[in-house]
Amino acid sequence: MTNHSLPSNDLQDGSVHLLPAVSIDNVIFGFHQNALTVLLLQAKSNQKWMLPGGFVGKEEDLDTAAIRILNARTGLTDVFLQQFHVFGSAKRNRKEHLRGVLQTLGIELTPESWFMQRFITIGYYALVNYEQVIPQADVTSLTCAWQDVSQLPPMLFDHEAIIDKALQALRLQLNYQPIGYTLLPKEFPLKSLQTIYETILGRKLDRSNFSRKILSYGILEKKEKHYSGAAHKAPFLYSFKEETYFKALQNGLKKEF
Amino acid sequence: MTNHSLPSNDLQDGSVHLLPAVSIDNVIFGFHQNALTVLLLQAKSNQKWMLPGGFVGKEEDLDTAAIRILNARTGLTDVFLQQFHVFGSAKRNRKEHLRGVLQTLGIELTPESWFMQRFITIGYYALVNYEQVIPQADVTSLTCAWQDVSQLPPMLFDHEAIIDKALQALRLQLNYQPIGYTLLPKEFPLKSLQTIYETILGRKLDRSNFSRKILSYGILEKKEKHYSGAAHKAPFLYSFKEETYFKALQNGLKKEF
Incomplete structure (x- = not known):
């Protein structure tokens, strides 16, 4: 080929x-x-x-x-x-x-x-x-x-319908498999991951709710603060824990039953 | 054809x-x-x-x-x-x-x-x-x-591998789409639905936990008691609410985010 x-x-x-x-x-x-x-x-x-x-x-x-x-x-x-x-x-x-x-x-x-x-x-x-x-x-x-x-x-x-169906599959995936690893740099503020989720879902998410849920999966690791001039306002940076991330990709984020 | x-x-x-x-x-x-x-x-x-x-x-x-x-x-x-x-x-x-x-x-x-x-x-x-x-x-x-x-x-x-993959898909489906409508008679005790879930997942589920979760989706309707000789021991029967069942099949049971 x-x-x-x-x-x-x-x-x-x-x-x-x-x-x-x-x-x-x-x-x-x-x-x-x-x-x-x-x-x-x-x-x-x-x-x-x-x-x-x-x-x-x-x-x-x-x-x-x-x-x-x-x-x-x-x-x-x-x-x-x-x-x-x-x-x-x-x-x-x-x-x-x-x-x-x-x-x-x-x-x-x-x-x-x-x-x-x-x-x-x-x-x-x-x-x-x-x-x-x-x-x-x-x-x-x-x-x-x-x-x-x-x-x-x-x-x-039918290519627009194919994109629509892919987007549906992606939205469903958000609820049982992690995403973001391949879309973000190695270290990122939580806000960036939230924005990706919001963009895919097409709606705003509550900041503290999102933070609590996404951290509860144990796929993220907290890094140092991101220095951006005003140290007290700097957000924490996070990275994905590769092992748990890829395990969740295989087995799902959380068992409902 | x-x-x-x-x-x-x-x-x-x-x-x-x-x-x-x-x-x-x-x-x-x-x-x-x-x-x-x-x-x-x-x-x-x-x-x-x-x-x-x-x-x-x-x-x-x-x-x-x-x-x-x-x-x-x-x-x-x-x-x-x-x-x-x-x-x-x-x-x-x-x-x-x-x-x-x-x-x-x-x-x-x-x-x-x-x-x-x-x-x-x-x-x-x-x-x-x-x-x-x-x-x-x-x-x-x-x-x-x-x-x-x-x-x-x-x-x-590769037909055994195809069945394995179908079973994986079915197990995943349990967590975001309803099942059971096509497997059960029109009216059934909750225990029958739980047994189906347990069989597909390959593990026992806690009875009150299962009951609470499955009822929280709003896809089931409580019917009369099933008379089986001893009225005080008879379980309630349930049926699927077709409209909410098929809506959940389309849109998912519950949004995580």
């Missing part, structure tokens, strides 16, 4: 080395200036925006393919990336877009070719550190850029 | 009317004599047990296919059935089993044929009322029968 998720020779020779009927779409979330952002590509063919996706090698694990596709667009390798849903409506209509893609690339394919068939797509979501990403467009796109999740530009076929 | 999940002509003509490279496997959970059971087929070719699975029509939604496949083995139509994971390891080895299946059916296929290729499989799990199921074998299987989840017989390739 090459490092590009959609080199033009894939479109012609796909049936030789790629799994038919299956694609992967990555919903890559970052956090920037108190907003939740998602990494998107803008299609050359019609200027609509799309998720960074790709195909699966015939001898390639699904998870390996998802990581390869993410790496090609972000430069990142070690990332929290989780399968959340397969989108398999028979009405997923790629036809119009595919015609545009082929025209843009100057490729001709018959309607029977591998690339023109119905595909189901497996959605993965990732939580990445915005600062560490170097967005990289592919041959079918004008640009690769972050977009505010709450103000998405016009999107290709 | 026919109502059978694996008629022998599918194996020969699959590429004409079925999506390539994608199968569905249903993990159908029932509850019987205080045990969690799963509906399995025993393969004619090697007597190993397997999940009731099938393929997806070229013009068929994934969810529709999963329901059709479940219906063919159970006779049920209106069932809680939820996608939980796609299994896509490149090492999923079906080759040996496929040879056996073809031998059993007296069919010859070339190694290039549709059926012999690598497939990824989409796992769905269902919670059904044991009493309502009429198990129905298919042409490749000797029998279709319930098996105790805690004592599974020898299973085909």
Whole structure:
């Protein structure tokens, strides 16, 4: 497999080395200036925006393919990336877009070719550190850029619905698995973590309630005060305790029953 | 699409009317004599047990296919059935089993044929009322029968791992979504619901704690006492409040933050 998720020779020779009927779409979330952002590509063919996706090698694990596709667009390798849903409506209509893609690339394919068939797509979501990403467009796109999740530009076929579903999965995850490790610097004030939770949930949280709950999970470690000029006003910094964090990611934050 | 999940002509003509490279496997959970059971087929070719699975029509939604496949083995139509994971390891080895299946059916296929290729499989799990199921074998299987989840017989390739993952998903679901509606009769003592929770979690729960928590969600309605000879010992019966139950299934039982 090459490092590009959609080199033009894939479109012609796909049936030789790629799994038919299956694609992967990555919903890559970052956090920037108190907003939740998602990494998107803008299609050359019609200027609509799309998720960074790709195909699966015939001898390639699904998870390996998802990581390869993410790496090609972000430069990142070690990332929290989780399968959340397969989108398999028979009405997923790629036809119009595919015609545009082929025209843009100057490729001709018959309607029977591998690339023109119905595909189901497996959605993965990732939580990445915005600062560490170097967005990289592919041959079918004008640009690769972050977009505010709450103000998405016009999107290709069902990609807006895929982002919505990823956001639902992320909101649910907040209630039983920790998040933040991959979104924040090593040390951070509690307020930053609260802002991430508020942004994902789309509502304000009570400061002392949040602090009590998040500390009760035992995934955070208190560090020194953050010196910012006025020592008495400086907030404490926290870091994640890696061992308990990753254990909670596996087993859940708290058992209800 | 026919109502059978694996008629022998599918194996020969699959590429004409079925999506390539994608199968569905249903993990159908029932509850019987205080045990969690799963509906399995025993393969004619090697007597190993397997999940009731099938393929997806070229013009068929994934969810529709999963329901059709479940219906063919159970006779049920209106069932809680939820996608939980796609299994896509490149090492999923079906080759040996496929040879056996073809031998059993007296069919010859070339190694290039549709059926012999690598497939990824989409796992769905269902919670059904044991009493309502009429198990129905298919042409490749000797029998279709319930098996105790805690004592599974020898299973085909990765099907035991698929059941394990479904059970993990179900255990997680207990903490944020209601269950039981499809496993219990219309009216039931609280003790029955507690036994289901205990069986899925694999541990005993404190009676008053369970009762307090499950009632706090507002999904249960208290009915009359269950008369069983000694009126003063009779437990109260409960039923699910459909509206709040299905709302909680959609939005989660309780927001942690």
